[in-house]
Amino acid sequence: MRKADEQGFREFAAANAASLRRTAYLFCGDWHTAEDLMQSSLMKMYLAWKRIKGLDNLIAYARKVLLRTWLDEKRRPWRRAEQRDGELPDAADERVDPDHTSAKLWARELVHTALLQVPPRQRAVLVLRYFEDLSVAEVAVAMGCSEGTVKSQTARGLATLRTIVEKLDSSSGRVAS
Amino acid sequence: MSEQEIREGMLLAVWDEPPLDFDPDALMRRAEQKKSRRRALVSVGVATALIVVSAFALPGLLPKTGDDDQIAARRTESSAPTSTESPNARSVRIGDALAAKLQTVRRELRDVSAYVQPGMQVVQGTSTTKPPSPGSAPDPSLSGYVYLTDDIGPTALLLTTTSTPKSSRLECIGAVTCKEMPVDDGSKIIEAEYLDGTSTVVRAVSTRVFESGYTVKLSAFTTNPATGSGLRAQLPVSVDVLTTMLTDGRIRWE
Secondary structure (H helix, E strand, C coil), X not given: CCHHHHHHHHHHHHHHHHHHHHHXXXXXXXXXXXXXXXXXXXXXXXXXXXXXXXXCCHHHHHHHHHHHHHHHHHHCHXXXXXXXXXXXXXXXXXXXXXXXXXXXXXXXXXXHHHHHHCCHHHHHHHXXXXXXXXXXXXXXXXXXXXXXXXXXXXXXXXHHHHHHHHHHHHHHCCCCC | CCHHHHHHHHHHHCCCCCCCCCCHHHHHHHHHXXXXXXXXXXXXXXXXXXXXXXXXXXXHHCCCCXXXXXXXXXXXXXXXXXXXXXXXXXXXXXXXXXXXXXXHHCCCCEEEEEEEEECCCEECCEECCCCCCCCCCCCCCEEEEEEEECCCCEEEEEEEEECCCCCHHHHCCCEEXXXXXXXXXXXXXXXXXXXXXXXXXXXXXXXXXCCCCCEEEEEEECCCCCCCCCCCCCCCCCHHHHHHHHCCCCCCCC
């Protein structure tokens, strides 16, 4: 690869690595896996950089690669091997750190528990629409499906998420809004 | 739970993001390694496929008829006779060919025959027996006589071959005439005639030196070299006849 292309990729990767990792975290719910997904996606983009460097919206392409990388990873047998048993030992205690407000802890719970129970493609639609703030058309491009499918997946995902959150709230005593 | 709450919840969910330790250069290096590994894997795969395809395809493509095999066997036999021919058979073949050639060139001669045997066992005027040591490499040298009878009486020509050539200058030492001629196959002929101190030629030698260094020498004397007797006034055959015998294309020397 030429020096100019390498510099272009370097700048793109440095500018977008963090946002891609955040999106990947909302997909998978784990920062380590999110970092792996982000690096795998950027590596795929580097190998195809000569072909894709002229695209108008590179970050949209990067999100598409990230989503497909995550869906591919989920299909792999060794990704299904981990079976969690019981409570996580490293749960945050809000009394120790004043910054750990109840809202933040609830948000983490939202991701760790509620969002991760939503089916993968519905979860992806919710993340792209409400976290990345993409339009229905942009989500359709990223998902490789029609806009109608995006709308129906969004509606189903929201319904599933609300059901799970209500269950969480009722079990924890929090009033669902 | 409204869409706005979901949006805020997702933004809050990443508030405790761990610091990002990302090096684009390291990622690019890993990508290059991956690319070269993939290329090597593809090369190995293609090479393996070619070998497998060749292994299965070649036996079917090669001719397997019995006639072809026989022709190939015959070609091999004719092009490399010495590889399978025993030393004794070779000496007999060469001796017979020399005798036949001499009879062709000099039809007036009678009782033309040859006795050639492997190894340097013949010395002019006498005979020694020195069998080759067991286990040693096959000795390509031959020695023997081509017997003939002319109007004067019986006599012989001396044949010796060796794989250790002498310089053409050494061949010419003491010769009254000595000339060197090239042969079409790359070998050369050295013709030399020797006097006995008078004006009579008592010995004529024709030597053929091959490119490999293999040397064949055929000599005619005024005495019978096989017995050391039978002195005559002139040589039984001239040096030209010796050269004609040595350069006969039907005789495979090496």
